[in-house]
Amino acid sequence: MNETLFTQLVDLTxxxxxxxxxLILWRxxxxxxxxxxxxxxxxxxxxxxxxxAHEDSGxxxxxxxxxxxxxxxxxxxxxxxxxxxxxxxxxxxxxxVAASLLAAAVLMMLAYVVSAPLVSLAPxxxxxxxxxxxxVVLIGFFVLVTRRRALSQVVGFLLLDNGITAVGFLTTAGIxxxxxxxxxxxxxxxxxVLQLLTTRMREAFGDTxxxxxxxxxx
Amino acid sequence: MNLAASSxxxxxxxxxxxxxxxxxxxxxxxxxxxxxxxxxxxxxALLAGGAALTGESFSLAAPGxxxxxxxxxxxxxxxxxxxxxxxGVAVACxxxxxxxxRHGLDSxxxxxxxxxxxxxxxxxxVASSVGTLLVFWELMALTSLLLVLAEHRRRPAVASAAxxxxxxxxxxxxxxxxxxxxxxxxxxxxxxxxxxEAEVSPSVAALVFLLTLAGFASKAGILPLHAWLPRxxxxxxxxxxxxxxxxxxxxxxxxxxxxxxxLLGGGxxxxxxxxxxxxAVSAVYGILQAAMSTDLKRLLGFSTTENLGLVLIGVGxxxxxxxxxxxxxxxxxxxxxxxxxxxxxxxxxxxFLAAGSVLxxxxxxxxxxxxxxxxxxxxxxxxxxxxxxxxSALPPGTAFVSEWLLLxxxxxxxxADGGADAIVMPVAVAAVALTAGLAVATFVxxxxxxxxxxxxxxxxxxxxxxxxxxxxxxxxxxxxCAVLALAPTLVLPAVGAASxxxxxxxxxxVTGTVTIRLAGVAGSLSPLMITLGLLVAAVVxxxxxxxxxxxxxxxxxxxxxxxxxxxxxxxxxxxxxxAEPLQRVFDDVLAPEQDVDVxxxxxxxxxxxxxxxxxxxxxxxxxxLYQPVLAAVAAWGRAGTRLATGSVHRYLGYGFYTLCGLxxxxxxxx
Numbered sequence: 001m002n003e004t005l006f007t008q009l010v011d012l013t014x015x016x017x018x019x020x021x022x023l024i025l026w027r028x029x030x031x032x033x034x035x036x037x038x039x040x041x042x043x044x045x046x047x048x049x050x051x052x053a054h055e056d057s058g059x060x061x062x063x064x065x066x067x068x069x070x071x072x073x074x075x076x077x078x079x080x081x082x083x084x085x086x087x088x089x090x091x092x093x094x095x096x097v098a099a100s101l102l103a104a105a106v107l108m109m110l111a112y113v114v115s116a117p118l119v120s121l122a123p124x125x126x127x128x129x130x131x132x133x134x135x136v137v138l139i140g141f142f143v144l145v146t147r148r149r150a151l152s153q154v155v156g157f158l159l160l161d162n163g164i165t166a167v168g169f170l171t172t173a174g175i176x177x178x179x180x181x182x183x184x185x186x187x188x189x190x191x192x193v194l195q196l197l198t199t200r201m202r203e204a205f206g207d208t209x210x211x212x213x214x215x216x217x218x
Numbered sequence: 219m220n221l222a223a224s225s226x227x228x229x230x231x232x233x234x235x236x237x238x239x240x241x242x243x244x245x246x247x248x249x250x251x252x253x254x255x256x257x258x259x260x261x262x263a264l265l266a267g268g269a270a271l272t273g274e275s276f277s278l279a280a281p282g283x284x285x286x287x288x289x290x291x292x293x294x295x296x297x298x299x300x301x302x303x304x305x306g307v308a309v310a311c312x313x314x315x316x317x318x319x320r321h322g323l324d325s326x327x328x329x330x331x332x333x334x335x336x337x338x339x340x341x342x343x344v345a346s347s348v349g350t351l352l353v354f355w356e357l358m359a360l361t362s363l364l365l366v367l368a369e370h371r372r373r374p375a376v377a378s379a380a381x382x383x384x385x386x387x388x389x390x391x392x393x394x395x396x397x398x399x400x401x402x403x404x405x406x407x408x409x410x411x412x413x414x415e416a417e418v419s420p421s422v423a424a425l426v427f428l429l430t431l432a433g434f435a436s437k438a439g440i441l442p443l444h445a446w447l448p449r450x451x452x453x454x455x456x457x458x459x460x461x462x463x464x465x466x467x468x469x470x471x472x473x474x475x476x477x478x479x480x481l482l483g484g485g486x487x488x489x490x491x492x493x494x495x496x497x498a499v500s501a502v503y504g505i506l507q508a509a510m511s512t513d514l515k516r517l518l519g520f521s522t523t524e525n526l527g528l529v530l531i532g533v534g535x536x537x538x539x540x541x542x543x544x545x546x547x548x549x550x551x552x553x554x555x556x557x558x559x560x561x562x563x564x565x566x567x568x569x570f571l572a573a574g575s576v577l578x579x580x581x582x583x584x585x586x587x588x589x590x591x592x593x594x595x596x597x598x599x600x601x602x603x604x605x606x607x608x609x610s611a612l613p614p615g616t617a618f619v620s621e622w623l624l625l626x627x628x629x630x631x632x633x634a635d636g637g638a639d640a641i642v643m644p645v646a647v648a649a650v651a652l653t654a655g656l657a658v659a660t661f662v663x664x665x666x667x668x669x670x671x672x673x674x675x676x677x678x679x680x681x682x683x684x685x686x687x688x689x690x691x692x693x694x695x696x697x698x699c700a701v702l703a704l705a706p707t708l709v710l711p712a713v714g715a716a717s718x719x720x721x722x723x724x725x726x727x728v729t730g731t732v733t734i735r736l737a738g739v740a741g742s743l744s745p746l747m748i749t750l751g752l753l754v755a756a757v758v759x760x761x762x763x764x765x766x767x768x769x770x771x772x773x774x775x776x777x778x779x780x781x782x783x784x785x786x787x788x789x790x791x792x793x794x795x796x797a798e799p800l801q802r803v804f805d806d807v808l809a810p811e812q813d814v815d816v817x818x819x820x821x822x823x824x825x826x827x828x829x830x831x832x833x834x835x836x837x838x839x840x841x842x843l844y845q846p847v848l849a850a851v852a853a854w855g856r857a858g859t860r861l862a863t864g865s866v867h868r869y870l871g872y873g874f875y876t877l878c879g880l881x882x883x884x885x886x887x888x
Contacts, residue, residue, distance in 0.1 A: 110878065
C-alpha cells in the first residue's frame with residue numbers, strides 16, 4: 001500500500017468514527033443510536049485493518065477482525081436485546097441536541113489543542129489522526145454525562161472505549177494482543193452487567209431514567 | 219550455604235508450608251499441625267538468629283521476585299537479634315496454640331494466617347531494601363489485622379479495636395513509606411547499602427527521620443500514637459496478643475535503630491532528645507494507665523507501651539551519647555535497650571499466655587471478677603507470678619538487669635556536657651525510677667487481686683487448669699525468663715554484636731561471665747549471686763521464723779472481722795480499690811471520672827438504701843488529641859455528602875468537568 005492511499009484510508013476511517021460519534025449525539029431514536037454505534041465499530045475495525053495492512057502484521061489483522069466482531073457485532077446485538085424491553089426514545093436529555101452539537105464542536109477543538117504535542121512528537125499520517133480519537137473519547141464522556149436513558153449511557157461508555165482504543169492503536173501502532181483481548185473482555189463484561197442492570201431496573205422501577213435513582217443513596 | 223542462611227530458609231519455608239497446611243488440613247488436626255509447624259519455624263528462626271549473632275551472615279537478592287524493586291535480604295547481627303526474639307516467641311506461642319486454638323480459633327483463615335504472621339515478622343528485620351522492607355511490613359500489618367479480627371463474631375468490641383488498629387497501622391505505613399521514599403530518592407538506589415552511602419542534606423535527613431520515627435513509634439505503641447495498642451491487644455486471641463506484644467512491637471524499635479543509626483548514621487542531638495522524651499513520657503504514662511486498668515489484658519497492653527518507652531529511653535540516650543562522641547556510653551545504652559527488648563519479649567509472652575489461660579478457664583479478663591485462681595490453676599498462677607516478678611524490675615526478675623544497665627548508662631552520662639544534657643539525664647533517670655516503682659504496684663495488683671485471695675465471681679470459683687500444651691507454652695516462656703534473669707551474660711555478647719552493627723563495629727560494652735562488668739565505666743552486677751543471696755536470705759529468715767514460732771504455743775482463731783460475720787469476697791481489695799491511692803496521687807495527670815450515687819429510703823434522708831460508685835479513667839491523651847481530629851474528619855465527611863446528591867449524572871459530571879478543566883489547563887499553560 002502506498003503512502004497516499006494509506007493516508008487517505010486512515011483519514012476516511014477516522015473521519016467515519018468522528019462522524020458516527022456526532023450522529024449519536026444528534027439522533028434521539030435509541031434504535032438508530034445502536035445502529036450508528038455498530039457503524040462506528042466497523043470504522044474502528046477498518047482503521048485497525050488499514051494499520052495492519054500498512055505494517056503488514058498478522059497480529060494486527062487478527063485484532064482488527066476481533067474488534068470488528070466485538071464492536072460491530074456482539075455489542076450492538078446485546079444493546080438491541082436490551083432495547084427490545086426498554087424505552088424507544090431518548091426523551092429530554094439534560095442538554096438539548098443543538099447545544100450538544102455546539103459542545104461537541106468545542107470538545108473537538110479542545111481535543112485538537114491538547115493532542116498537538118503528541119502529534120508533533122512523531123508526525124505521521126497515523127499520529128495525525130490522534131485528535132479524532134481524543135475527540136471521540138470526550139464526546140463519549142459527554143454522552144455519558146448528559147443522556148438520561150441507561151441504554152444511551154451504555155453507548156456513551158462504549159464510545160469512550162472506542163476512542164481510547166483508537167488512540168492506542170494510532171499512537172503505538174500495535175497494542176499487545178493480550179492487552180487488547182483483556183480490554184475487550186472487560187468491555188464485554190461491563191456491557192453484560194449493564195444490560196442486566198438495565199433490565200432489572202426496568203422491572204423494579206418501570207423506567208430506566210437514571211435520575212429516578214436519586215433516592216437510593218445512603 | 220552457612221547455618222544462618224540454611225536455617226533462615228528453613229524457617230521461612232516451614233512457615234509458608236504451615237500456612238498451606240492450615241488452609242487445607244481437616245478441622246480436627248488443624249490446630250495441632252499449625253501449632254507444631256509454627257513452633258518449628260520459631261526453632262529454625264532461633265537457630266538462624268543465633269548463628270548470625272555469632273558472626274555468620276548471608277545476603278540474597280532476587281530482583282525478579284517482586285515487580286519494580288525485587289527482593290533483597292541480608293541477615294546481619296542487628297536484624298538477627300530481632301529474628302531470634304521473634305523465633306523464640308513463636309516457639310512458645312506455637313506450642314501454646316495447639317490446644318488454645320481449639321476453642322473457636324481453628325477456622326481455616328486464622329490457622330493459615332497465624333504462621334504467615336510469624337514469617338512476615340521474621341522477614342521484616344532481614345529486608346535490605348526499601349521496597350522489600352515495605353512489602354514485608356505491610357504483610358505483617360495485614361496478617362496481624364486478620365488475626366486481631368479472629369473473634370469478631372463473639373464480641374462486638376473486636377471490630378472497633380480492629381478498625382482502630384487498621385487505620386493507625388496504615389497511617390504509620392504511609393509515613394514510613396513516604397519517609398523511606400524521600401530517602402531513596404536522594405540516594406543512588408533503594409537498597410540499604412546505597413542508602414548508607416547517600417549524601418543527604420541535614421534537612422532531608424531530619425524529614426526522613428521524623429517521618430519514619432512517627433511510623434515506627436506508632437507500631438511500637440509509643441505516645442501519642444499508642445491508641446491502637448490497648449484496644450487491639452486485649453481483643454486479639456491471647457497467643458496472638460503475645461506475638462504482637464512480644465515480637466511485633468519490637469520491630470518498631472528495630473526500624474528506629476536501623477534507620478536512625480545504621481542508614482542515617484546517627485544525627486544531630488535533637489533527634490535523640492526527641493526519642494528520649496517520647497520514651498520517657500510513654501514509659502510513665504503507660505505504666506500509670508496500666509496501674510489504673512482493671513482489664514487484665516489491657517493492663518498488659520499498657521505495660522507494653524511502658525516497656526517500649528524504656529527501650530526508647532535507651533535508644534535516645536545512645537543516640538545522644540553518640541552525638542557527643544562518647545562511644546562507650548552509647549554502646550552501653552543501646553545494649554541496655556536491646557537487652558530490654560529481649561527481656562520484655564520473654565516476660566510479656568509469658569504474661570499474655572498466662573492471661574490467655576485465665577481467659578480460657580474463666581471467660582473473663584476483668585480483674586474485679588477474678589481472684590482465688592491459685593486453688594484451681596496452680597501452674598498458671600505460678601507462671602503469672604514469675605512473669606509479674608520479671609516485669610516489675612526487681613531481682614531476680616529479668617527486667618531488673620536491663621533497667622540496671624539503662625540506669626548505669628544514664629547516670630554515667632550526667633557529667634558529659636552542660637546544657638540540655640545536664641537536665642535531660644536526671645529527668646530520664648527519675649522517669650525510669652518512677653516507672654519501675656509504678657510497675658511494682660501494677661503487677662502486685664494484677665497478681666494479688668487476680669490470682670490470690672478469694673474468688674469474687676462464679677467463673678473464678680470454677681476455674682480449672684489449662685491443658686498440658688498451653689502449660690508447656692507458658693513453661694517455655696518462663697524458662698526463657700529464668701535464663702535471661704540468671705545468666706544475662708549468655709546473651710550479652712550477642713546484644714553487643716547487634717548494637718555494634720548499629721553504632722559501627724566496636725567491642726562489646728559489657729563483659730564478664732557470671733558478673734556483668736561494664737567496659738569503660740565503673741559498675742558491676744551479678745544477677746546469679748543476687749538471686750542466690752536472696753534465696754539464702756529467704757530460707758534463713760523462714761527457718762528463723764519457724765524456729766521462733768515453734769517455741770511459742772500456737773492458737774488457731776478466726777481472722778478478726780469487726781464483728782461483721784465471716785470474711786467474704788466483698789471485703790477484699792478489688793483492682794479498682796487497690797489502684798485508688800495511686801489514682802489520688804496522680805489525679806492531675808489521669809483526670810479520672812468518678813460518680814457516686816447515694817440512694818435514700820423514702821422515709822428518711824438518714825437511711826441509705828444503696829451507694830453506687832462508678833469510676834472511669836479515660837485515656838487523656840486520646841481524648842485531647844484524637845477526638846478533635848476525629849471530629850474534624852467527621853465534619854469534613856458530612857460536608858462531603860453535600861457533593862454526593864445521589865444523581866448519577868452529577869457524579870459523572872464531576873469526572874467530565876475535571877477532565878475537561880485539566881485538559882484546558884494543559885492547553886493554556888503549555
